[in-house]
Amino acid sequence: MKYLCSNCKMFRYDEDKGDKETGLLPGTKVENIPHSWKCPVCGVSKSYLEPLHKKISKELSTKDLTYYRDIAREMLTGLCGVYPVCDGDPDHTCTGQKYGAPIGLGGAGQAKTFEANYKALQQYRLKMRVIKTHHEPEMSLSFLGNDLSIPVMGAPLSGVKSSLKDAIPEDDFYWGLLKGAQSSGTLGMVGNTPSSPEDLGVKVIGKNLGWGIPFFKPQSQERLIKLFEVAEKLDVIATGVDLDGAGSTYWVTSDKSVYRKSEAEIQELVDCTKKPVIFKGIMNSEDALKVLDSGGSACYVSNHGGRVLDSGQGVAEVLPDISKEISGKIPILADGAVRTGFDVLKVLALGADVALIGRPLARMSIAGGEKAVKMYFDYVKDDLRRAMILTGCDSLPDAKMSIMDKLGHPY
Numbered sequence: 001m002k003y004l005c006s007n008c009k010m011f012r013y014d015e016d017k018g019d020k021e022t023g024l025l026p027g028t029k030v031e032n033i034p035h036s037w038k039c040p041v042c043g044v045s046k047s048y049l050e051p052l053h054k055k056i057s058k059e060l061s062t063k064d065l066t067y068y069r070d071i072a073r074e075m076l077t078g079l080c081g082v083y084p085v086c087d088g089d090p091d092h093t094c095t096g097q098k099y100g101a102p103i104g105l106g107g108a109g110q111a112k113t114f115e116a117n118y119k120a121l122q123q124y125r126l127k128m129r130v131i132k133t134h135h136e137p138e139m140s141l142s143f144l145g146n147d148l149s150i151p152v153m154g155a156p157l158s159g160v161k162s163s164l165k166d167a168i169p170e171d172d173f174y175w176g177l178l179k180g181a182q183s184s185g186t187l188g189m190v191g192n193t194p195s196s197p198e199d200l201g202v203k204v205i206g207k208n209l210g211w212g213i214p215f216f217k218p219q220s221q222e223r224l225i226k227l228f229e230v231a232e233k234l235d236v237i238a239t240g241v242d243l244d245g246a247g248s249t250y251w252v253t254s255d256k257s258v259y260r261k262s263e264a265e266i267q268e269l270v271d272c273t274k275k276p277v278i279f280k281g282i283m284n285s286e287d288a289l290k291v292l293d294s295g296g297s298a299c300y301v302s303n304h305g306g307r308v309l310d311s312g313q314g315v316a317e318v319l320p321d322i323s324k325e326i327s328g329k330i331p332i333l334a335d336g337a338v339r340t341g342f343d344v345l346k347v348l349a350l351g352a353d354v355a356l357i358g359r360p361l362a363r364m365s366i367a368g369g370e371k372a373v374k375m376y377f378d379y380v381k382d383d384l385r386r387a388m389i390l391t392g393c394d395s396l397p398d399a400k401m402s403i404m405d406k407l408g409h410p411y
């Protein structure tokens with residue numbers, strides 16, 4: 001039988017193979033491991049070893065988020081501990097310097113920006129307000145002319161081979177993200193990766209009759225304009241460029257150059273297509289105003305989940321300033337450590353129109369495809385509803401700064 005250390009979520013013990021490092025011979029059953037034995041990763045006793053398949057063998061009817069999280073933990077062993085809170089904690093499996101190795105689900109450098117996203121958002125607390133006539137919260141919205149059930153979308157993701165242990169085929173990964181979001185009444189997005197054809201994501205959206213948004217890395221204008229043409233033909237909802245992808249080392253080391261873009265270049269991208277264009281990776285109000293001036297249809301506030309620039313600011317630190325400049329002019333999207341419906345409400349109160357989720361959906365898509373992704377959206381939706389009821393919000397415009405207070409500096 002195989003076991004996983006439930007404390008560090010990193011050490012796996014296979015009774016058939018034993019563990020050379022701690023002197024356990026092949027065939028040593030867990031009940032025969034001496035009580036003095038310690039996990040070689042985190043130092044806890046053998047009582048922390050839990051059968052890997054305990055939950056995975058649950059009946060079909062009992063499939064829940066825990067079920068899919070357990071599968072993801074097994075599929076991503078050594079890369080992601082699928083911890084109770086995905087917060088860029090320096091002690092987590094995904095974080096720490098990688099010295100040139102792929103970053104998996106972690107962040108660039110020491111993953112301080114990943115951690116900053118979490119900490120910056122958690123310094124806001126929701127104020128409870130319950131004496132008010134009850135109304136069912138209105139969570140739906142129109143985004144670029146499309147009706148969505150919730151102000152939450154799936155962030156663009158890609159790179160199963162480079163970041164997710166090649167767990168499933170890249171196109172299946174995209175399909176799970178897109179269909180799961182759609183089944184929950186909202187939109188999914190896909191990215192692009194140098195290890196697959198650059199138009200793979202947009203083609204999967206085409207298979208989904210255009211319901212989805214492809215994001216392309218900021219490659220040469222010539223290449224981007226061609227990809228925009230493909231996207232337009234496949235009738236996608238909108239097309240995006242993750243401008244902060246200019247810092248993607250994976251693209252550069254794969255010999256596919258990525259670049260910073262000038263104002264004239266983003267203008268050219270907007271003008272080359274009839275589809276709405278979204279620019280991602282915006283982290284200050286000057287850049288946000290440039291997006292607005294270029295005719296961009298939405299501004300996506302993000303630092304790529306801390307995966308490109310380390311020692312950077314958390315999204316919640318910059319979002320209010322950006323919102324002050326462009327709110328009501330074009331939709332503002334924002335991501336970065338959004339994990340729950342409570343987090344969604346805070347991101348809206350900070351000035352976003354839509355909050356987006358990255359890492360949790362990546363885990364769901366590899367572990368259970370559409371069903372698991374939908375389950376995550378539904379979980380977020382339930383908590384958003386509850387958060388709105390308990391903070392006195394009847395509709396999305398009620399989510400304002402005044403529903404929160406702010407702790408001192410979190411670092």
Ligand SMILES: Cc1cc2nc3c(=O)[nH]c(=O)nc-3n(C[C@H](O)[C@H](O)[C@H](O)COP(=O)(O)O)c2cc1C
Binds near residue numbers: 157191306357359
């Ligand atoms: C495994 C992985 C792959 C990603 N791939 C892309 C991508 O191809 N294009 C892109 O714009 N962003 C990509 N991102 C960044 C996400 O869109 C998003 O900005 C980030 O994950 C949000 O932070 P969160 O994961 O803490 O929710 C990726 C993120 C992860 C974790």
